[in-house]
Amino acid sequence: MASISSTNMDPDVARRLFEEGATLVLLGVPRGTELGIDCKSWQVGPLFRGVKMIPPGLHFLNYSPVNSPSCGGEIGPKRGLFINLKPREILLANWDPKEEDLDFSASKNDEEVNRIRETLQELDPYLGPYPYEVMRKWVSLTDRLSEELAFNLQPLSGRVCAFSDVIPEVQLRHTKDRAEQPRNDTACQSMKEGLDRLPKMKQREGTELRFSVIPKQTYPPGATPAEITQCSMDLSYALETVLEKNHSQQPLNLLGELQFAFVCFLIGNVYEGFEHWKCLLALMCRAEEAMRKHKELYLGLIAVLYHQLGEIPPDFFVDIVSQNNFLTTTLQDFFQLATGPGIDGTLRKRAEKFKTHLTKKFRWDFDADLEDCAPVVVELPEGVTVD
Structure with missing residues (x-):
């Protein structure tokens, strides 16, 4: 060595x-x-x-x-x-x-x-x-991550792997089963056709990271169109759902999960960790009502991000095609909400200080016009409901 x-x-x-x-x-x-x-x-x-x-x-x-x-x-x-x-x-x-x-x-x-x-x-x-x-540095990246939480999030196999261990969805163990599968003797006419012919794969049981599931539906069952619009603008319902199902006893453990995902990506080279980190961050930064309710969670979020962003180049989050910076747009929403009405004074000051720090260090612009990104409110005809 x-x-x-x-x-x-x-x-x-x-x-x-x-x-x-x-x-x-x-x-x-x-x-x-x-x-x-x-x-x-x-x-x-x-x-x-x-x-x-x-x-x-x-x-x-x-x-x-x-x-x-x-x-x-x-x-x-x-x-x-x-x-x-x-x-x-x-x-x-x-x-x-x-x-x-x-x-x-x-x-x-x-x-x-x-x-x-x-x-x-x-x-x-x-x-x-x-x-x-x-x-x-290690302590600053994991100070919210407990032993219990880390062991609950890592795979049952006990190994965090950069490449997923995948197996075919349909196990053809016998010659007879394989013989009954359609043959692919003709040449593929397109890449899509070629990909469709490949066997469907799934991750081997016990090797998947056990992250919290972020709901795709951000509004409660039976929500009215107005409620659906509100829950699409303010993701507090979705965030509260994640907290209730995964961290009901310790809401601050969500920060530990954010750190776990980041470490898996930064040190373990696990892309899934990066994707989950992005999803959690977007969820937290766009939850206005939760920001008023969970002051300590958001004070902790600022501290966690302060250390995490010091480990990644400022241009890392820029999309090659669109030139859109995921992080600046996400944090732009956060800073707008964190300085809005009803926000705790300590959280407001901490957010403003963090914004100044990021602007000075990375030269990111958080004051660009948000009007072009505003959600469109859709009113459905009377009698029409959304399931």
Whole structure:
């Protein structure tokens, strides 16, 4: 492994981490594997055996398997998992070459863990120290994400994967079943026809991220046309539905879910995480009534976004075709609502300060005319209802 430097670490902090920090013992990880913890990653060298001096708490261990040199030595898709480490804990894993994954079953063997603990001093030269210089950044990106929430959101398989594990929707296990399928001997006349001929795929059960489901219908059953229009302009009903179904006991956990999705995308390379992050953000930024009701949730949202947006280039959100910046249009709505009537004074001031910060740092224009984007109110003829 390339050297993991603990330079500039305060001696007292280093001593405390040495005494209280957790240890990841990772045996048999192939040379050249890209392995990281939290916001930093490295290429594994021939002497690597794990990471020491890890601050107790929640971390994201991630790695990309590498093919053998005879197969080109190519790096595979990234996968990772959230782990919660206790003071002085030893977490042991062995590399499974068949699955190209870490097997943590040895950690359940107390005898094996105790053996490692007794020989830890001999193992120490082969353990790299946790990159403490990224700790502040990691905490700022996950301060709302609890161990329980992280484990409830990550797949049942225990792995967050950059590429989805998909299987055919229809399992044709027998020759007779496959023979009865229509043959595709003729050439395709279009790309659409070719795509239609491909077998329909679905994500393997247990590998999907367990995000909150954002309702497609933003209005309550039996809503009148006027109510439908109102709920399309103010997404508070949809937001309250998400909170009630997923975070009824702890509404602020929605911020933890926002952080989980962002970390999965930023560090785990999971595009689904980015899409969910965008959907959650759009939902929260366009919920006017909820903004008046959930002051703490929105104060927290500003703090979460402050740190997240510091990790992404300002032009990242610009659509290549339309040149539309998703984030500026979404936050434009947020700032307009956060400075409207009935908004708590503290939230209003914090929103104005955040707007000034983003305008200065990214040169984003939040004061463009919104009239062109105003929703059109549709009045249905008398007696006509919308289901």
